[in-house]
Amino acid sequence: MKLVIAVVHEKDQRHVQDSLLESAFQFTNVASTGGFLREGNVTLLIGVDEDQVEQAIDVIRESCQTREQYVNVMPPTMEPVGTVIPSPVKVLVGGAIVFVLDVERFEKI
Amino acid sequence: MKLVIAVVHEKDQRHVQDSLLESAFQFTNVASTGGFLREGNVTLLIGVDEDQVEQAIDVIRESCQTREQYVNVMPPTMEPVGTVIPSPVKVLVGGAIVFVLDVERFEKI
Amino acid sequence: MKLVIAVVHEKDQRHVQDSLLESAFQFTNVASTGGFLREGNVTLLIGVDEDQVEQAIDVIRESCQTREQYVNVMPPTMEPVGTVIPSPVKVLVGGAIVFVLDVERFEKI
Numbered sequence A, B, C: 001m002k003l004v005i006a007v008v009h010e011k012d013q014r015h016v017q018d019s020l021l022e023s024a025f026q027f028t029n030v031a032s033t034g035g036f037l038r039e040g041n042v043t044l045l046i047g048v049d050e051d052q053v054e055q056a057i058d059v060i061r062e063s064c065q066t067r068e069q070y071v072n073v074m075p076p077t078m079e080p081v082g083t084v085i086p087s088p089v090k091v092l093v094g095g096a097i098v099f100v101l102d103v104e105r106f107e108k109i
């Protein structure tokens, strides 16, 4: 058993969940926010058999697109805003971040 | 140190938490939703010593009951709903899903 | 790759996040609540290279302070409150709880 933890962009959330369901994966959704942009995203906990890890990652890859986003980013130390005019920075968002962890023991009670 | 991650049904949440406290387990609650039914549940993060894993799972098992629930499930591809009349499907809910992960390092700051 | 899971007190949350960003760590925030006090706190998921674990823990340690808090704690079995007058108990809060887990596989999609 492995635990796949995937952080997915809010815009891709619906598509990823539907694709996982169609491939008969079971999972749990946890609302989360990004550390840098502080925008809402979703963290999926997906317990899978070892031989399904590859397929789970493929399903996630096919339903997430990377896109460019312009953001006004204030460095953490710039509060209060006042006179500073933030210059937009282009960041790539979307896609997904995937961690695969080993599960020593799995119980379905 | 092991990290027990338990996904518990909303109806059992209160009972499981009280039982864990009575057995002097420390834990953190994370609100979550099920992938299939999209109903609210709770994901517990319980850091325990290796020799307490068995007891933690027993406490969870004793406070969760499995029950039948009839749900109208629309397959993900059936949107918009319109003319389709979903037929109720009987699923077993309740109980809990438990993952035990190895913790390489634990710090209490 | 390691996954650092840190449960941080609500009062230290802002400081820890800013310090992690200043040290160029990437992370995801998950809202959570304490099992015992049931107060809001935050669970940070921080994926780091193996050689950065020490630094990540140092950043967390420097931004969390432990403080004393008086709480009225009703033992779980004391509901409804009615005639019982809870006597305040002094607990130490703040600081952080840190779990370091091994990541078998990391993908940035």
Ligand SMILES: Nc1ncnc2c1ncn2[C@@H]1O[C@@H]2COP(=O)(O)O[C@H]3[C@@H](O)[C@H](n4cnc5c(N)ncnc54)O[C@@H]3COP(=O)(O)O[C@H]2[C@H]1O
Pocket (backbone or CB within 6 Å): A007, A033, A034, A035, A036, A037, A038, A039, A041, A091, A092, A093, A094, A095, A096, A097, C024, C026, C027, C028, C029, C045, C046, C047, C048
């Ligand atoms: N210091 C910095 N300077 C310039 N640009 C920066 C930056 N930190 C992040 N970014 C950019 O901003 C995007 C959103 O990051 P955020 O932390 O809000 O949202 C993140 C975070 O919630 C999560 N994430 C990424 N790496 C992580 C890690 N190592 N551990 C835990 N969560 C991670 O995945 C979301 C998307 O990450 P992704 O890398 O695709 O996309 C990132 C990245 O392109």
Ligand SMILES: Nc1ncnc2c1ncn2[C@@H]1O[C@@H]2COP(=O)(O)O[C@H]3[C@@H](O)[C@H](n4cnc5c(N)ncnc54)O[C@@H]3COP(=O)(O)O[C@H]2[C@H]1O
Pocket (backbone or CB within 6 Å): A024, A026, A027, A028, A029, A045, A046, A047, A048, B007, B033, B034, B035, B036, B037, B038, B039, B041, B091, B092, B093, B094, B095, B096, B097
């Ligand atoms: N494709 C499908 N077809 C028919 N019935 C289906 C189904 N997928 C799920 N079910 C049924 O619906 C119940 C609720 O699933 P849900 O995903 O909402 O809520 C799940 C989910 O949040 C979590 N969970 C279960 N297995 C998981 C896994 N492998 N990884 C992560 N979370 C899991 O535990 C909750 C309860 O799961 P449990 O198995 O007791 O109960 C499941 C199962 O009996």
Ligand SMILES: Nc1ncnc2c1ncn2[C@@H]1O[C@@H]2COP(=O)(O)O[C@H]3[C@@H](O)[C@H](n4cnc5c(N)ncnc54)O[C@@H]3COP(=O)(O)O[C@H]2[C@H]1O
Pocket (backbone or CB within 6 Å): B024, B026, B027, B028, B029, B045, B046, B047, B048, C007, C033, C034, C035, C036, C037, C038, C039, C041, C091, C092, C093, C094, C095, C096, C097
């Ligand atoms: N049975 C009990 N009797 C008397 N005092 C008790 C107690 N259980 C907890 N406390 C005290 O109350 C503080 C808050 O605990 P809480 O569970 O709300 O909030 C906890 C919980 O969310 C998390 N946490 C602590 N240990 C954990 C563990 N082993 N696994 C998962 N989460 C943990 O970190 C937060 C802060 O924990 P910390 O130990 O610094 O601080 C704890 C501790 O000093």
